[in-house]
Amino acid sequence: MNNKNNTLELDQILEDAQSTKEQLRSSSKKQKDKALEQAAESIDSNRRILKLANNEDMEHASTLNLQDSFIDRLKLDDKRIDSMISGLKKVIDLNDPVGETTKKSKSPSGFLVSKMRVPLGVIGIIYESRPNVTADASALCLKSGNACILRGGSEASKTNKEIEKCMIDGLISADLPEKAIQLLKNQDRALVNQLIKSEDKVDLIIPRGGKSLIKVIADDSKVPVLKHYEGLCHVFIDDNADLKKALDISLNAKVYRYGICGAMETLLVSKEVAGEFLPKMEKSFQKHGVELRGCLETSKIIKVKDAKEDDWKTEYLEPILSIKIVDGIDEAIRHINTYGSGHTDCIVTEDIKAKNNFLSNIDSSSVMHNLPTCYADGFEYGLGAEVGISTDKLHARGPVGLEGLTSQKFIVEGSGQLRE
Numbered sequence: 011m012n013n014k015n016n017t018l019e020l021d022q023i024l025e026d027a028q029s030t031k032e033q034l035r036s037s038s039k040k041q042k043d044k045a046l047e048q049a050a051e052s053i054d055s056n057r058r059i060l061k062l063a064n065n066e067d068m069e070h071a072s073t074l075n076l077q078d079s080f081i082d083r084l085k086l087d088d089k090r091i092d093s094m095i096s097g098l099k100k101v102i103d104l105n106d107p108v109g110e111t112t113k114k115s116k117s118p119s120g121f122l123v124s125k126m127r128v129p130l131g132v133i134g135i136i137y138e139s140r141p142n143v144t145a146d147a148s149a150l151c152l153k154s155g156n157a158c159i160l161r162g163g164s165e166a167s168k169t170n171k172e173i174e175k176c177m178i179d180g181l182i183s184a185d186l187p188e189k190a191i192q193l194l195k196n197q198d199r200a201l202v203n204q205l206i207k208s209e210d211k212v213d214l215i216i217p218r219g220g221k222s223l224i225k226v227i228a229d230d231s232k233v234p235v236l237k238h239y240e241g242l243c244h245v246f247i248d249d250n251a252d253l254k255k256a257l258d259i260s261l262n263a264k265v266y267r268y269g270i271c272g273a274m275e276t277l278l279v280s281k282e283v284a285g286e287f288l289p290k291m292e293k294s295f296q297k298h299g300v301e302l303r304g305c306l307e308t309s310k311i312i313k314v315k316d317a318k319e320d321d322w323k324t325e326y327l328e329p330i331l332s333i334k335i336v337d338g339i340d341e342a343i344r345h346i347n348t349y350g351s352g353h354t355d356c357i358v359t360e361d362i363k364a365k366n367n368f369l370s371n372i373d374s375s376s377v378m379h380n381l382p383t384c385y386a387d388g389f390e391y392g393l394g395a396e397v398g399i400s401t402d403k404l405h406a407r408g409p410v411g412l413e414g415l416t417s418q419k420f421i422v423e424g425s426g427q428l429r430e
Contacts, residue, residue, distance in 0.1 A: 034190055049098060052176035068081070094142050137160075146396065203230065244356070249282040261295065339364050355376075
């Protein structure tokens with residue numbers, strides 16, 4: 011297909027998405043929930059087809075010299091299919107944000123002012139590897155009254171096509187426009203460039219993938235972009251930490267899954283507890299085959315590779331961990347705010363003053379106390395699912411669920427007041 015035909019193809023997809031906006035905006039919670047319920051049933055009944063398609067994608071990906079973490083995110087087994095279904099059901103259980111209004115307040119001139127939550131319109135989602143995003147993102151867009159245009163990576167193309175069919179099954183069953191969810195199947199990169207420059211047809215772009223992908227989209231897009239560049243997450247072990255708790259949290263934060271953006275990449279340990287904590291930590295991480303890189307002070311206590319300056323700036327997404335001994339909480343906060351990506355950071359402590367200091371002064375989208383950073387997830391936050399985790403500071407920050415896919419408009423009600 012030549013470039014002209016490719017452009018015409020995307021033009022039609024954009025027009026089709028625009029044509030669904032009015033019906034989606036006025037659709038009821040019952041109608042949207044019925045679509046999601048049927049989509050979940052379709053995914054469940056098409057497990058074999060989904061796994062066969064995914065096997066083909068996995069076989070192709072194995073020839074591409076990709077990171078293990080990338081391959082792991084691509085895999086779709088029964089457990090992850092169950093998770094997709096669970097995600098759809100959780101979205102069903104959530105309140106419909108569309109049409110929600112704030113309490114009315116009286117203006118100085120006597121009229122009433124409130125705000126109503128409304129859909130954004132058409133959302134473009136560009137992502138790599140994770141085929142579950144096709145279900146999660148389209149479900150959240152639908153429930154929040156938005157049409158979505160999905161552009162997955164070529165490595166997951168067959169899996170994504172089958173998931174899209176299941177989601178469309180749901181739309182058709184609920185008499186909702188099937189063009190409300192559209193997967194851009196043509197992998198021509200020029201179409202992505204056209205999509206992110208269609209400011210008159212697309213209201214928001216959400217990229218999910220590596221730092222390089224997100225940066226290119228953010229730099230070139232004429233459409234507003236909701237982004238996070240990377241998940242460089244920290245756990246800080248405070249002077250007053252319960253060291254058994256600290257060990258369990260640190261291990262879970264790293265080894266739960268290496269390839270997620272909420273995985274711990276740097277462990278900070280207060281010098282007051284380093285001598286007791288680090289040898290126990292070393293044994294636990296050795297059992298999982300995690301490579302340890304540490305600062306000079308760390309190397310005096312346990313066996314590590316020398317950490318370089320770049321290690322403090324690296325999202326490994328692999329079984330590699332950098333360790334730094336710090337002179338208390340103030341240095342830990344400075345290190346995180348200097349090197350972190352604004353994603354998720356945790357303090358392990360039993361001291362309330364230290365906890366509050368950390369929670370107040372770490373400039374990240376999620377700041378945790380006595381929890382592993384891998385909990386940074388829309389499901390775990392009670393959002394039902396997430397379309398991504400934003401490290402931006404405007405519109406939406408942290409895991410982006412239904413509310414993050416809506417905006418507000420002012421509702422102003424009068425009784426004939428005239429401005430003088």
